[in-house]
Amino acid sequence: MTILVTGATGNTGRHVVAELLRRGAAVRALTRDPERAAGLLPAGTELVPGTHTEPGALDAALDGVAGLHITATAGVADTGPELVRRAVAAGVERITILWGGYVGPAETAVAESGVTWTRLEPQEFMSNALTWAESIRAEAVVREPFDIPSAVVHEGDLGAVAAIALTEDGHAGRAYNLNGPEPLTTGERVALLAGALGRDITFEQIGRERAVERLLREGVSPADAEYVVGWHADPPAAARIPDGTVDRILGRPARTFAEWVTEHKARF
Template identity: 50%
Template sequence: MTQTQRILVTGATGTVGRQVVAELLQRGHEVRALTRDAARAALPAGVDVIEGDLTEPGSLAPALEGVTGLHLITFGGAAFSPLETGPRILELARSAGVRRVTVLHGGGPTPLEDTVRAEDGVDWTVLMPVEFMANALEWADGIVASGEVREPFVDRLSAMVHEGDIGAVAAVALTQEGHGGQEYVITGPDVLTVGDKVKTIAAAVGRDITLVELTEEQALAQWRAAGLPEDVIGFLRETYGNTPEVGRTVSGTVERVTGRPARTFAQWAAEHTDAFQGRP
């Protein structure tokens, strides 16, 4: 049985951060969570919530006391800009006795991840999840209002991953030996089209859902009407129209690292039926 350890989770109120917290608690570890606003964190009982900001590394010093593992994100501050404070954060972590670090990949090269990869004083692991299953929550309003999902490129393929499995891989890497210097591509167990996802949600909520395929031009207009920045629109257009192989290939990482199969989209949909039925 793994010895109880104290782990600091940054980005603890985010989609992945909450799952890292939950998985560590389930495994019996002590969790300290860093957040810029402790009053709004709404984290589980038993979590030691400490205010701090990755853009101001000095604020991490109290949070790092007695910590053996550190989970990092690559963006910080109110504007979620790429963090330039990696060298100081890693210096503080080494001084505090941190032995293991995980960093959530930000979708491309970032200064903080580059700093972590160059670090030889701790065992680091880069977590590289593909599309989150939680992205399907973007369809909830349309499903509740009209029973429709309106999407372009409906035949695009995705090996989308349950956020809880990202948390599980992180928890293992933060508390067990053998994961230093690893880059883990984290996927679900299946490759799905948009139609597959819609059918799965329909089965979970017990109602018909119509998939309306948008042309590329209609999709661009919809994204712009929603206020998405042009760089985000460009990313979606490229990713949906020509999904990289890594995003549509099952990696098997979850089972190799955690010892159990990756969770399916059907499991995820069953856990989120309230959202697709208009319930709080």
């Protein structure tokens, strides 16, 4: 069975690819730049040019594909329904979709597609800490507006859940909240990083207004900046309270932030 993975070189997509290959699936990775992707993805991955935001050009990529993984980025909100329609017409029998934080047009199209589907609903990724890398290297400081607990999830665990849903029965029509094994405040995550790096790191709380301004400087739209900062000001219970979904699906404990830090400390 060939499975097409969109967003294959992204933060989560590369983990979906790796887990599918580990389970013996044939993986076709959709990428804008196959040459660059060849250095990022495991050997054995079939690379095809294209983007899921231009589904009209994906007939060749969908040919012979039985499973599809979609990452619902902002651009997919508009093109997702057409992508799903073309996938079903091409014979895709199973779809997983990594939601964009809410059930939008792409997520709805998947649920109404008539094929086997699973929606993955992570709240906050451990890898969000990589946004601190530059300030940690330059100033040994992390600046964030809030110090509220979040049960961050390892992006590799999401990849493993996606691979299972795409290759095993028992996950049809399910929407899985995915979080990590422990709620950690920003300060606690910074402390774990400091311990692993063997250096002092200061956590500096900034106001909500400064946090919004920072996102605007990075090119985030005003609406999205307000949404992101507002979410971190008051995360939902699904983000704060571990529910064990990852453990149950994978048959092992969800990976901890301390494990993630050990894997990535060289980047800080």
